[in-house]
Amino acid sequence: MALARWAATVGGYTMGSRVLGFLRDILIASVLGAGPVADAFFVAFKLPNFLRRLFAEGAFNAAFVPLFAGTLERDGREAAKSFAEDVLTVLLWTLLVLVIAAQVVMPWLVQVLAPGFADEPGKLDLTVQLTRLTFPYILLISLVSLLGGVLNSLYRFAAVAATPILLNLCLIGALLGLARWTETPGHALAVGVTVGGIIQFVWLIVAARRAGMSLRLRWPRLTPGVRRLLILAAPAALGAGVAQINLVVDIIIASLLPPGSVSFLYYADRVNQLPLGVVGVAVGTALLPLLSRQLRAGDADDAANSLNRAIEMALLLAIPAAVALVVIASPVIAVLFERGAFGVAESDATAGALIAYAAGLPAFVLIKVLVPGYFARQDTRTPVRIAVLCLVVNVALNLALMGPLAHVGIALATTLAGWLNVGLLAAGLARRGYLKPDRRLRRRLPRMIAASAGMAVVLWALALALEMALETGGMRIAALAALVAAGLVAYGALAIVSGVVSVGEMRALLARRQGQDPGQDRGRG
Numbered sequence: 001m002a003l004a005r006w007a008a009t010v011g012g013y014t015m016g017s018r019v020l021g022f023l024r025d026i027l028i029a030s031v032l033g034a035g036p037v038a039d040a041f042f043v044a045f046k047l048p049n050f051l052r053r054l055f056a057e058g059a060f061n062a063a064f065v066p067l068f069a070g071t072l073e074r075d076g077r078e079a080a081k082s083f084a085e086d087v088l089t090v091l092l093w094t095l096l097v098l099v100i101a102a103q104v105v106m107p108w109l110v111q112v113l114a115p116g117f118a119d120e121p122g123k124l125d126l127t128v129q130l131t132r133l134t135f136p137y138i139l140l141i142s143l144v145s146l147l148g149g150v151l152n153s154l155y156r157f158a159a160v161a162a163t164p165i166l167l168n169l170c171l172i173g174a175l176l177g178l179a180r181w182t183e184t185p186g187h188a189l190a191v192g193v194t195v196g197g198i199i200q201f202v203w204l205i206v207a208a209r210r211a212g213m214s215l216r217l218r219w220p221r222l223t224p225g226v227r228r229l230l231i232l233a234a235p236a237a238l239g240a241g242v243a244q245i246n247l248v249v250d251i252i253i254a255s256l257l258p259p260g261s262v263s264f265l266y267y268a269d270r271v272n273q274l275p276l277g278v279v280g281v282a283v284g285t286a287l288l289p290l291l292s293r294q295l296r297a298g299d300a301d302d303a304a305n306s307l308n309r310a311i312e313m314a315l316l317l318a319i320p321a322a323v324a325l326v327v328i329a330s331p332v333i334a335v336l337f338e339r340g341a342f343g344v345a346e347s348d349a350t351a352g353a354l355i356a357y358a359a360g361l362p363a364f365v366l367i368k369v370l371v372p373g374y375f376a377r378q379d380t381r382t383p384v385r386i387a388v389l390c391l392v393v394n395v396a397l398n399l400a401l402m403g404p405l406a407h408v409g410i411a412l413a414t415t416l417a418g419w420l421n422v423g424l425l426a427a428g429l430a431r432r433g434y435l436k437p438d439r440r441l442r443r444r445l446p447r448m449i450a451a452s453a454g455m456a457v458v459l460w461a462l463a464l465a466l467e468m469a470l471e472t473g474g475m476r477i478a479a480l481a482a483l484v485a486a487g488l489v490a491y492g493a494l495a496i497v498s499g500v501v502s503v504g505e506m507r508a509l510l511a512r513r514q515g516q517d518p519g520q521d522r523g524r525g
Contacts, residue, residue, distance in 0.1 A: 016162075016165055017161075017162075017164035017165045017168060018273065018274040020165055020168035020169065020172070021164075021168050021270065021273075021274075022270070022274075022336060023168075023172060024168050024171050024172050024175070025267065025270050025336075025337070026336060026337060026339075027172065027175050027176070028041075028175065028185075028189070029267065029336075029337040029339070029340070029341070029342040029346075030339050030340035030341065030342065031175065031179070031185050031340065031341065032185060032186070032263075032341060033263075033340065033341025033342045033343075033346065034259075034260040034263035034264060034267075034341075034342065034346045034349075035259075035260070035263075035341065036120060036122075036123050036126070036259065037126065037184050037185065037186045038186075038262075038263045038266075039114075039117070039123065039127075039255075039259065039260070039262045039263055040117070040123060040126040040127040040130055040186055041130055041186040041189055041190065042251075042262050042263060042266045043110070043113055043114045043117070043127050043130075043131070043251060043255070043262060044127055044130035044131040044133070044134045044186070044190055045130075045134055045189070045190075045193060046113070046248060046251055047113065047131065047134070047135065047138070047248075048134050048135065048137035048138050048141065048193060048197075050248055063229055063375070063380070064087065064145075064146065064149040064229060065149045065152060065153055065375075066375060066376055066377075066378055067083065067225060067228060067229055067378075068080055068083060068084060068149060068150060068153050069153040071083050071225070072153060072154075077212070077213075080153075081213055081215070083223075083225045083226075084146065084150050084213070084215055085215050085216055085217070085218050086218060086221055086223050086225060086226050087146060087225075087226055087229055088143070088146055088215050088217065088218075089217055089218045089219070089220045089221070090220050090221075090222070090226055091142060091143065091146060092139075092143065092217070093220055095138065095139040095142050095143075096139060098138070098139075099135060099136055099138060099139050102135050102138075103132055103135065106128050106131055106132050106135070107124075107128050109131070110124060110127050110128050110131055111124065112252075113131075113248070113251065113252060113255075114127060114251065114252065114255035114262070115252065115255060115256065116254075116255035116256040116257070117255055120259065126184070126186070129187070129190075130186050130187065130189075130190040131190075133187065133190035133191055133193070133194060134190045134193040134194060136194045136197065137193050137194050137196070137197040139197075140194070140197030140198060140200065140201050141197055141200070143201055144163060144197070144200050144201050144204055147160075147201075147204035147205065147207070147208050147215070148160040148163070148204060150208060150211075150213050150215075151204070151207060151208060151211060151213075154211055154213070156207070156211055159203065159204060159207035160204065160207075162203075163200045163203060163204065166196060166199050166200050166203060167193070167196035167197070167199075167200060168196075169196075170192045170193075170195050170196035170199060171189055171192040171193065171196065173192065174188045174189055174191055174192025174195070175188060175189060175192070178191060178192065249391070249394055249395055249398065250265055250398065250410045250411070250413075250414055251265070253395075253398045253399070253402055253410055254407055254410055256402075257402065257406055257407055257410075258406070260346065260349070261406065261407040261410075263346075264346070264349045264350045264353050264407050265353050265407055265410060265411060267333070267337055267350045267353075268333075268350050268351075268353035268354040268356075268357055268411065269353075269357060271325065271332060271333070271336070271354055272325065272354060272357040272358055272361060272364075275317065275318060275321035275322075275325075275361060275365070295376055295377060303376070303434075304434065304435075304436055305438075307369075307373055307429075307434070307435060308436075308437060308438050308440070308441050310369045311366065311369055311370075311437075311441060312440070312441050312444060312445075314365045314366060314368070314369050315362060315365070315366070315445065315448055316444075316448060316495075316500065316501070318361055318362045318365040318366075319362055319448050319449060319452045320448075320451070320452040320455055320487070320491045321358075321361060322358050322359065322360075322361035322362055322452075323452040323453070323455065323456045324455065324456070324459060324484075324487050325354060325355070325357075325358035325361065326355050326358045326359060326456075327456050327459045327460055327463070328459055328463055328483060328487075329351040329352075329354040329355045329358065330347070330348070330351040331463060331470045331479075331480055331483065332351075332354070332480065333347050333350045333351045333354060334347045334351075334470070334471075334476070335470065335476045335477060335479075335480040337350065349407065352407075352408040352411075353407055353408055353410075353411040354411075355408075356408050356409075356411035356412040356414075356415055357411045357414065357415060359412075359415050360414065360415030360416070360418040360419060363415070363418035363419045363421065363422045364418050366422045366425075366426075367418065367421055367422060367425065370422065370425040370426060370429060370435075371383055371425065373425075373429050373434055373435065374425075374428075374429070377434075382428050383425065386421060386424045386425060386428070387421070389420075389424070390417045390418075390420055390421045390424075391417075393416070393417050393420055394413050394414060394416075394417035397409075397412070397413030397416055397417065398410050398413045400413075401413050443499075444499070444500050447495075447498040447499055447500045448495070448500050450494075450498060451491055451494035451495045451498050451500055452491065454490065454491075454494045455487050455490045455491040455494060458486060458487065458490040459483065459486070459487050459490075462482075462483055462486050463483060466479045466482065466483060470483075
C-alpha cells in the first residue's frame with residue numbers, strides 16, 4: 001500500500017543520513033574521544049538536536065500536519081497555504097526573540113542542563129561557548145519543520161527526509177576543514193551545526209517552491225488557525241517527544257556522574273537511533289498525514305487498518321534490530337568507535353549503555369507509531385498526561401539506578417519509562433476503539449519474536465567464531481559486516497519460513513517500487 005512506499009522513501013533517506021552520522025561520530029570519537037571537549041559539545045548539541053527530533057520528527061508536525069492536511073482536504077491548496085503563511089510568520093518572530101533571550105541567559109541555561117560540569121574547571125565555560133554557537137539552529141530547524149510538514153502533507157517525503165544528510169555533511173566538513181582554525185574541534189562542530197541549519201532551510205524553500213507552496217512572510221496575526229495550532233502544539237511537544245525529553249533528563253543526571261558519562265550515553269544513543277530513525281520515524285512520518293486525511297474523509301476503517309499495518313511494519317524490523325544490538329553490542333561499538341582517543345575502556349562503557357537502550361528500541365519505535373493515532377484526531381491531552389507520568393517515572397528510576405549502575409542505569413531507566421509509555425498509549429487507543437489488533441497482526445507478532453530469537457542464536461554463535469577477527473585491526477570491519485549480513489539472512493529466512501512475511505508480499509513490494517499499487521491489505525494472512 002502507499003504507506004509502505006512512503007515509509008520506504010523516508011526510511012531510505014534516513015538510512016543514508018544515519019550512515020553519514022556514523023561516519024561523523026567515528027570522526028568525533030577519534031578526535032575527541034570521551035573527554036571534556038566531547039562532553040561539552042554533546043551537551044551543546046543536545047539542545048538543538050533534541051528540538052530537531054522533537055519538531056522535525058514529532059511534536060510540531062503532530063500539531064501542524066493534521067490542521068494543514070485537514071484544511072487542504074476541506075478547503076483546498078490556497079486556504080492551506082494561507083494558514084501555513086500565518087504560522088510561519090508567528091513562528092519566525094517568536095523564535096527570533098527566544099534565540100536572542102537565550103544568548104543572554106546561556107550560562108544559567110547550561111547550568112540547568114549540565115549542573116555537574118561546574119565542578120570541572122573550564123568545562124562549564126566551554127559548554128556555554130559551544131551552546132551559544134549551536135543555539136540559532138533551533139530557529140532554523142523549526143522553520144525547516146514547518147516546511148517539512150507542508151511537504152509531507154502533500155505526500156512529498158523525499159526532500160524532507162534528505163535534510164539530515166545535509167547536516168551530517170556540514171558537521172563532517174567542519175571537523176575536517178574548519179577545526180584547524182578554531183580554538184578546539186568542538187568550536188568547529190558547533191559552527192557546523194548552525195551552518196547546516198541554514199543549508200537545510202534553503203533546501204526546503206526550494207522544494208516547497210517546486211511543489212507550488214512558496215510561502216510568503218506576512219504581518220504576524222493570531223488567527224483562529226494559529227491559536228488552534230498553539231493550543232495543540234504545547235502538549236504535543238511533551239506527548240510526542242517524551243523519549244527525547246527523557247534523554248535530556250539523562251544528560252542532566254549523567255553530568256553528575258564521572259567524566260565521560262555524557263559521551264558514553266551519546267555514542268550508545270547514536271547507534272540505537274539508526275533503527276529508530278529508519279523504522280519508527282519513517283513509519284510515523286508517513287502515517288500521520290495519511291491518518292489525518294482518512295479521518296477527515298470519514299474513513300475510520302481505513303484509519304484502523306493503516307494503524308495496524310504501521311505497527312506490523314515497525315515491529316517487523318524493530319524487534320530483530322533490538323535483539324541484534326543486545327547480542328552484539330560490544331563488537332558494534334568497538335568496530336565503530338574504538339580508535340584514536342576512544343579506547344577499550346570507553347568501548348566497554350558505551351556497550352553497556354547500548355544494551356540498555358536497545359532493550360527499549362521496540363518501545364521507542366511504537367511510540368512514534370501510536371502517538372499519531374491521537375494527534376490525527378487532534379487529541380493532545382491524553383499523550384501529555386502519559387508523558388508527564390513517564391517523565392516522573394524516568395527521573396525516579398534515574399535516581400534509583402545511577403548509584404549501582406552509573407550511566408547504564410540512566411539508559412535502563414529511559415527504556416523502562418519507554419515501555420510504560422507504550423503500554424499507556426496502546427491502552428488508551430484500545431479503550432476508545434481506535435486500536436483493534438486484527439487477525440494478521442495477532443498472528444504475526446509471536447512469529448516475529450520467534451524469528452528474532454532464532455537470529456540471536458545465530459549471531460551469538462557467529463560472534464564467538466569471529467572473536468579474533470573482530471579484535472584484529474584490518475579484519476574488524478569485514479568481520480562485523482559478515483556478522484550483520486548473517487543476522488539479516490537468518491532473520492529473513494526464519495521470517496519467511498514462519499509466515500511473518502510471504503513471497504507474495506515481497507512481490508507486491510517490488511511492484512510498488514515499480515510504481516504499481518496493488519491496494520491495501522485489510523488484515524488478511
